[in-house]
Amino acid sequence: MVHDSKMSDFITNDNIIVGMNARSREEAIKQLSNILHKNGIINDAEAFNQDVLAREKQSTTGIGNNIAIPHGKSSSVNIPSFIFAKNSSLLEWDSLDGSKVDIIFLMAIQEKDERNEHLKMLADISERLMDDQFVESIKKENNAQKLLEIFTEQ
Template structure:
């Protein structure tokens, strides 16, 4: 399973993208999805230097392939305080999807996850569901059809 209730936070307290990525990575570590928060965060921040993952509309999809990732994972964070992310539209981010995949990423799992998620995020109704969600179950239901198979 890519995401579960322990990989969702609706009250993310972070002032910077680095802090947000670290806090979400800590959730992944608690669930046994990654071995080292520091190593994984370093990998994700390297990707951020190459190009922003702030895709616009208040959404960011930071991600990274790393040997510290034990199995593919999606961690979702929502914050009421917008976080500066150098987004494509120049606006702050409130919805963050942290994706992690093992370095030996067979079958391009990260591309499959990114593709499915990106397709869903093009749907304004889907984005509204995420923005209005007040329970973890609402988030899990919205993301329930994202698969790696």
């Protein structure tokens, strides 16, 4: 499957967070919204946070294997992007397989997403997550720069 966008188009070193200390799904999303705001990806952390939580209510984004891919489609998003976080403890996430989550890919999607960037981003992330070696390497690695290299290698 060939995509015209790659994971590397949507991630930077600033948006890789290792050792986050959230105690709940809500707290994790709030902390990540604040970082996206600080990094200029979004212009309103509170609005984006609400949009992500609203999306979570529709259906769980916990895809199993301790991984979640929450996303917010929001007018507060400046640049389509995602932030990757490893939480220091496992969080309850209503995952499909009942597993708790400590690996989070939070996607920030523009409300007027004419080019369907989020589908490309989601397809790319999902495709990579089907690769056991990729999953194993992101679970083991705790250095942001090395994680970025894992994400950007094709």
